[in-house]
Amino acid sequence: MKVSDIPGIIVERLPRYYRYFDKSVRNNVDYISSKEIGEELGIHSTQVRKDFSYYGEFGKRGVGYETTFLRGQLEKILGLNYSWEIVLIGMGNLGEALVSYDGFKRLGLNIRYVFDVAPKLAESKLGDVEVYNIDNLDSILKKNEIKIGIIATPAEAAQDIVDKLVVAGIKGIWNFAPTYLHTPEDVHVRNEDLATGLISLSYHLSN
Amino acid sequence: MKVSDIPGIIVERLPRYYRYFDKSVRNNVDYISSKEIGEELGIHSTQVRKDFSYYGEFGKRGVGYETTFLRGQLEKILGLNYSWEIVLIGMGNLGEALVSYDGFKRLGLNIRYVFDVAPKLAESKLGDVEVYNIDNLDSILKKNEIKIGIIATPAEAAQDIVDKLVVAGIKGIWNFAPTYLHTPEDVHVRNEDLATGLISLSYHLSN
DNA sequence: TAGATTGTTAATCGATTAACAATC
DNA sequence: TAGATTGTTAATCGATTAACAATC
Numbered sequence: 001m002k003v004s005d006i007p008g009i010i011v012e013r014l015p016r017y018y019r020y021f022d023k024s025v026r027n028n029v030d031y032i033s034s035k036e037i038g039e040e041l042g043i044h045s046t047q048v049r050k051d052f053s054y055y056g057e058f059g060k061r062g063v064g065y066e067t068t069f070l071r072g073q074l075e076k077i078l079g080l081n082y083s084w085e086i087v088l089i090g091m092g093n094l095g096e097a098l099v100s101y102d103g104f105k106r107l108g109l110n111i112r113y114v115f116d117v118a119p120k121l122a123e124s125k126l127g128d129v130e131v132y133n134i135d136n137l138d139s140i141l142k143k144n145e146i147k148i149g150i151i152a153t154p155a156e157a158a159q160d161i162v163d164k165l166v167v168a169g170i171k172g173i174w175n176f177a178p179t180y181l182h183t184p185e186d187v188h189v190r191n192e193d194l195a196t197g198l199i200s201l202s203y204h205l206s207n
Numbered sequence: 208m209k210v211s212d213i214p215g216i217i218v219e220r221l222p223r224y225y226r227y228f229d230k231s232v233r234n235n236v237d238y239i240s241s242k243e244i245g246e247e248l249g250i251h252s253t254q255v256r257k258d259f260s261y262y263g264e265f266g267k268r269g270v271g272y273e274t275t276f277l278r279g280q281l282e283k284i285l286g287l288n289y290s291w292e293i294v295l296i297g298m299g300n301l302g303e304a305l306v307s308y309d310g311f312k313r314l315g316l317n318i319r320y321v322f323d324v325a326p327k328l329a330e331s332k333l334g335d336v337e338v339y340n341i342d343n344l345d346s347i348l349k350k351n352e353i354k355i356g357i358i359a360t361p362a363e364a365a366q367d368i369v370d371k372l373v374v375a376g377i378k379g380i381w382n383f384a385p386t387y388l389h390t391p392e393d394v395h396v397r398n399e400d401l402a403t404g405l406i407s408l409s410y411h412l413s414n
Numbered sequence: 415t416a417g418a419t420t421g422t423t424a425a426t427c428g429a430t431t432a433a434c435a436a437t438c
Numbered sequence: 439t440a441g442a443t444t445g446t447t448a449a450t451c452g453a454t455t456a457a458c459a460a461t462c
């Protein structure tokens with residue numbers, strides 16, 4: 001099975017499986033079945049089994065899935081078995097919240113360099129992360145092998161920054177700016193427009 | 208056409224259409240075609256036309272879509288033509304960033320009440336939003352007609368809070384806690400687990 | 415009218431679920 | 439063995455896209 005045959009939407013579910021296996025390991029549960037996973041996560045048990053089957057035969061018939069083993073497999077599948085160095089651009093409230101969000105670090109996702117057009121001097125260090133002026137973007141990216149960038153700038157600034165990131169070799173962009181970004185095909189963009197979340201609730205409650 | 212016949216995934220695209228029409232109005236563009244919309248947003252033009260067609264016949268053949276008119280239609284469709292009162296629970300970095308995010312207010316999405324288990328006294332007001340102790344949740348929700356709640360608490364606390372919100376009549380929940388929430392059928396949950404965004408990039412760059 | 419673009423049907427594509435043999 | 443649950447095929451369901459008549 002080629003990677004390209006795997007439905008893209010699966011990656012939305014894999015982190016939830018991973019989290020549930022992790023939780024089960026911590027609760028000293030040795031095996032869980034696709035039925036249990038499905039009930040906990042609101043997913044059909046057939047879907048769970050099919051999702052795993054794209055990557056291998058991980059279960060034991062009649063028993064279920066061994067939690068420690070599956071957690072490890074999912075870690076590898078998701079690329080969480082080694083650590084990522086990440087840059088973030090835009091040091092507003094959202095940028096700060098992301099830098100200090102502790103859910104990333106223990107997954108090996110490390111926001112290392114932060115850039116802003118006008119970093120306040122008092123904040124030139126945020127926790128253990130250094131904040132740089134945007135002018136240094138190119139030189140710092142070139143010195144380090146960084147593949148993932150987070151855009152937490154206003155919409156107007158986003159495309160310019162992205163163009164620079166692409167030139168510097170960034171291959172994955174997590175975009176919080178409420179605008180569509182144009183990138184080469186080999187650069188993966190993930191849009192996380194916050195307003196969409198609230199708007200979707202507004203839509204559903206109105207209809 | 209019944210509302211239930213409209214594909215759920217459309218709501219992911221509608222806010223982007225809305226934003227593009229809004230931008231076009233501000234740029235004094237009178238008409239845009241489905242082809243232009245598609246190119247700008249990376250969506251097939253047929254998809255654009257089909258999406259609109261679920262709600263009415265909004266275009267002029269040979270011409271395109273009138274920007275002011277469409278912006279207004281999308282506003283109604285998305286429930287943005289009147290204002291929503293919203294509560295947020297969990298006053299960490301993320302909660303603060305959401306409260307001060309200025310993309311919501313001009314859409315009529317107003318975070319009015321904020322709760323925490325231990326609001327620091329110095330922060331009992333955040334901008335023009337009052338911060339309350341979680342014990343007051345029930346009484347304040349009962350006094351006001353609030354339909355949307357935002358969960359920005361740790362995962363462990365989320366389900367308890369949600370149960371309380373549901374009892375108090377909340378019908379839409381925007382969940383930032385990395386855990387699946389169990390709710391009655393008529394309560395709409397939108398999960399916005401931040402780690403998933405970065406993990407999906409990690410996954411795509413690893414494979 | 416000629417050119418452009420919509421709205422919609424039908425075809426295609428892709429994801430989900432039902433069913434069940436394999437097997438622990 | 440009997441009971442349970444996996445892995446996978448086939449059927450179903452739903453979303454996307456191609457094609458084109460309608461019409462501005």
